[in-house]
Amino acid sequence: MHFLLIACISATFLFASGVPVSEELITDEAKAIEFLEWYNKESSKVTYSYFLKQWAYQTNLTDFNQQQAVS
Numbered sequence: 001m002h003f004l005l006i007a008c009i010s011a012t013f014l015f016a017s018g019v020p021v022s023e024e025l026i027t028d029e030a031k032a033i034e035f036l037e038w039y040n041k042e043s044s045k046v047t048y049s050y051f052l053k054q055w056a057y058q059t060n061l062t063d064f065n066q067q068q069a070v071s
């Protein structure tokens with residue numbers, strides 16, 4: 001359940017960040033593995049950054065931290 005939530009948040013942020021997410025169906029296994037490795041790396045970075053900013057805001061309620069968390 002938590003993984004699913006994090007995956008949805010990551011996908012949303014990747015989409016919002018302008019990283020090109022191809023809509024084509026990948027049938028080549030090597031390409032699929034390459035995509036998953038890329039996705040795993042990028043989504044980890046985005047998710048980590050998201051939670052750091054959320055934590056900063058939730059433990060220190062300033063306008064600046066709120067803007068960082070929302071951006």
Ligand SMILES: *[C@@H]1O[C@H](CO)[C@@H](O)[C@H](O)[C@H]1NC(C)=O
Nearest residue numbers: 059060061062063064065066
């Ligand atoms: C709270 O956040 C502000 C930035 O908005 C920062 O300057 C301040 O040092 C932080 N306070 C603590 C206790 O971390």
